[in-house]
Amino acid sequence: MCGIVAGVALQRSIVPALLDGLKRLEYRGYDSCGVAVLQAGGPRCIRTLARVEALESDVRAANLDGSTGIAHTRWATHGVPAIANAHPIFSHDQIAVVHNGIIENHEALRESLVEQGYEFVSQTDTEVIAHLVHSHYEGDLLAAVFDAARMLQGAYAIAVICKDEPQRVIGARQGSPLVVGLGPDGAFLASDTFALSTYASGIIYLEDGDVADLRSGNLRILNSAGETVVRGVNQITEQGGDSELGAYRHYMQKEIFEQPLAVARTFSMVRSLDATLFGTVDPNAFSGVDNVLMLGCGTSHYSALTARGWFETIAGIRAHAEIASEYRYRDYVPQRGTLVVPISQSGETADTLAALRYAQSVGEALTLAICNVATSAIVRQSNWAFITQAGPEIGVASTKAFTTQLVALFLLALTLGRQRARLSAGQVAKHLRDLAALPDAIRSVLAREPQIIGWAQELRRKEHALFLGRGLHYPIALEAALKMKEISYLHAEGYPAGELKHGPLALVTEAMPVIVSAPNDCLLDKLKANLQEISARGGKLYVLADANTRLQAAEGMRIIRLPDYYGFLSPLLHVVAYQLLAYHVACLRGTDVDKPRNLAKSVTVE
Template sequence: KNNEMAVIRRGEPLSIFEIDSHTPSKISIKQLKLSLAQLEKGGYDTFMLKEIFEQPTTLRDCLRGRITGDCSRVTLSGVELNRDRFLQAERITLVACGTSWHAALIGKRLIQDFCQIPVEVEYASEFRYGNPVLNDRDIVIAISQSGETADTLAAIQLAKDKGAFVYGVCNVVGASIPRATDSGTYIHVGPEIGVASTKAFTGQVTVLTLLALAVGQLRGVIDSSTVQSVATALNAMPGTIEETLKCNDAVQKLSMFFTYAHNFIYLGRGYNYPTALEGALKLKEISYIHAEGYPAAEMKHGPIALIDQEMPSVIIAPSDSLYDKIISNVQQVKSRGGAVVAIVSKGNTAMKDIANFCIEIPDVPECLTPLVASIPLQLLAYYIAVNKGKNVDQPRNLAKSVTVE
C-alpha cells in the first residue's frame, strides 16, 4: 500500500511496515495460480498471436461458475454482496482508458438494455478533471487490465470521495485497483504479455455482459427468455471463438493486400461501433498505420470525403437489426472507389457481391457480436504488422501498463 515498505532478507520472513511509524502492517499473502507455460510463447511466434488463440480457454476461465447449469441465472459475488447498492442505483458511470474504454462503450449498451439504468462512459483521464456530479446512489465501474492505470486509480479515489460506490473490473489479482475499489469482478484471463490487448478485451466484454445480466435479474427488469438466450450463447462462446479462429488463414492471405496502405477506416453500428474503434486501435498500435474508427451512419458527416482507391474500409456487418442500414454504407464506399473488407455473419452470400473481401463469423445474439467480430480484427492487425516487419509484442512508444499521467 502507499506509505508502506517491504523488507526481504534471505532466510527471514517477509517484513512489511509503515514508513512513518515503523508499525508492522497486517498482510494477507495469496499464491497466484500461475504456470510457467502461461509466461512462455508455447510454440507461437509471438505472445500476441498466442494470446489471440488462447481466447477460447481464457473465456472458459472467465465464465466458470458464473452461469447456472441450465443457463437460467447469472451470479456474480460482487453483485450479490452489494444488492442494495445495485437496487438503489440511479446512474452508472464507466471509467477506463484505451482498449478498456472500448469495452466500457459496449458495457454501456449492455447495462442500458438489460438493466434500464442511465449509463455514462468517461475516459478516466477526463473524468478526474471534469468535476463529476456524484452521490451515494451512483455506481462507478472502473475497468483496467493491469489494475495499475494511474488515471483510473485517480478517478476511483475521486468517485469514492464524492460518495459513489466503486466497482472494479480487472485482470491482475491483488493489483492496486482491486484494492482501491469497494467490490468488483476479476476477468481471469491470465497474464497478457503482448502490449496490444486482445484476450483482456474479450474478457472485459464477457464480464460486463455477465454484470448486465446479473443486475438486470436483481432489479427484475429483464425477462427470463432474454437471460436464457444470451446466457446460453455466452456459455457456448469458447467454442464459438474456436470456430471464429478458423478464419486465421483467410485473414493472413487478405493482409497481404493491405500491408502498404497508409490509412484505414473502420465502420460499425450499434454494439459494433466500439468494435470498430478497437479494430482501428489494434492496427494503429502494432502496424503504425493511421486508422480511424467511426459510427457507420456518421460517415456521411465528414469522413466520406476521405474515401478513394487508397483508403480501404473495414466494415462490421453482422446479420443484426442494423444490417440493412450498413449495406448502404458499403455501397457508398464502393461507389467512391474504396476497397471494402466486410465482417459478416456465416452464410451471408449477398455481401460477397458488394464487398471486395468478406470474413465470416458465427451467428450469435446481437449483444455478443463484439466478442466474435473482434477476432478477425485482431488477426488482421497482427498479420499486417508482421508483414511490415514490426515488433508486435513490444510496439514503439507503448507500455503495457500506463502508470503515469
C-alpha cells in the first residue's frame, strides 16, 4: 500500500534507482505514481495515473535527470486518483514530499495553514505535510522536517527534498515502515528492503520517531527526542530469481506453481520438533502455554481459522482466531498461559501490528510471529518468530504465503501436541512424513489445471458464486471466495455448508454456481446431504472431491477428483485448486490479475 523510494547518488543520476525501486514496489498496489528530482532550476516532477512502465517512458522522453530525488506509488486514501493528488506533492515549488500513511489531524492543520496564507491544490493529507515543512523552513531541511513531524498525528513515512539543498533527502517515520539503504553509489530511503535490493547492500531499520538525514556520503539519524543515534546496519539479501516473472503470464500464476518448492523450503527448516524451531533458545519455552490466540487479517486470518482446528484436535489446546482489525478495539479479557501468534505475509500489516501491541499491553507477553519477512515490524515486536520460506510474493492476492503459513502453524500444533503428550512418537513421525510428501501432493493438484480451466470457462460469465466447506474446509471456502472476488471481481461468498438452511439456500437457483470442497473425512455424509439440498433447488454444483469419496458426476454436478484424502493437511490441496480457479476466471474476464483494483499488497494503514 503506497511505496516510497528516495535517495542521493554520489556520482551519477538517481533516476534509474528510483524507477527500479518503484517497479519492485508495484506488488503493493497503486493507482498513480510519480518521480521528482532536483535540478538547477528547482524540483522537476513527472506524475501519471498509468503504471510505472508508462512513467519510465515519460521520464525517458523528458530526459529527466538529477542526483537527488524522490518517487512514489500511491494508493488513494484522501482524494481520488488524479494527477493533482499523485505524489510527489509540492509546496511553493520549493519543498517536495512523498508520504505513506494517514495524517489523522490533517483537517486542523489544513485550517491553520490556510490562515497563514497557504493554498491547497490537492485533496490529500500529504499536502498538509509539504506546507507544514515549508512553514518551518529557515535554511535547514532537517530542522524543518523534525519540527513538522512533531505536529503530525497518525501513521506516516515521508521523504522530503528542498530546491535550496540539492544534495539532501530527509526521511521520517511513525507507525509506517521506512528503511535507509546504503550502497556504493549513494544512500536511499524506501518503504521496504525489496525496493533497494539492486542498489543497496546494507539496510538500517528506522524506529518510530526517527528522522534520517541523507546527504552525499553522510548519514545522520535523530530519535524522537532530537538526539543523534546509531542504528544497526543489516545486510540485504534476496532469494535469487524469485522476483523475476520468467515464462509465466502473471506473478500470481508463478507463485501458485512455486508452492511445492515454498512448502518444501519451509519444512526443511525442521531440525527438532520443540520450541527452538520457533526462535527460542529454550526447547521447553512453551511449557506454560495453555491457550493460543492468533491475530491476522484477510488471508492470514483464514490460515488462523484453519489452524484452530489443528490446535484443538492435535494439541488439545484452546485456540482462538481473531480478526486483528476488530480485536484491537475489543475489551479483551486476557488469559494466563496465552501464546499470541500474529500472522502476516509482510510483517507490516498495520492492524495486526496494533493488535499484537494491544495483546502485549494487557499482559499477554508470550508472542510468536508467523511471517514471511524476517526483518519486519511484527517480527521485531514479537519474542519469537517462524519465518516462512515463501520467498518474495509479488501478486496482491496471496497464494504461497498462505500455504507456508499453514505449514508453520501445523508445525506449531505438532510441537504443542508433543509437549502436552497428546501425540505418540509414531503419530509425530506420520505427520512429519505427510509434510515431507506434501510438495508432491500439491504438484498432483496443479496437474488438474486443464480441468480447472474448464470450470473457469463456465464461471467467467457468472456474477455470483457460493463456496461451501465443513470442518477444516470451511476456512478454505472463505479463502476461495476471497481469491475469486479479489482478482476476478466476481461476487463470491464462503459459508459453512451446514449453514445452508439458515439463509444462503435462498440464493440457490440455476443461475447460482455452488463450489464445494468434499474431502473424504468424517463430515462427508453430512456434506452429501447439503449437496442434495442444492441439487433439489436446481443449483449448479462444482465439487472438488477427494479420489476416494465415491461421489459421481451427474446432471448439474461437475466433479474434479483430487488425490486421496490427505488428513489434517487436506485443506492445503483444496486451496491450491481454488487458487487456480480464481486465477483462470480472472484471466478469462480480462482483469489485472497481479494488481486488482482498489487493493494493496501490504496494508500499512488502518
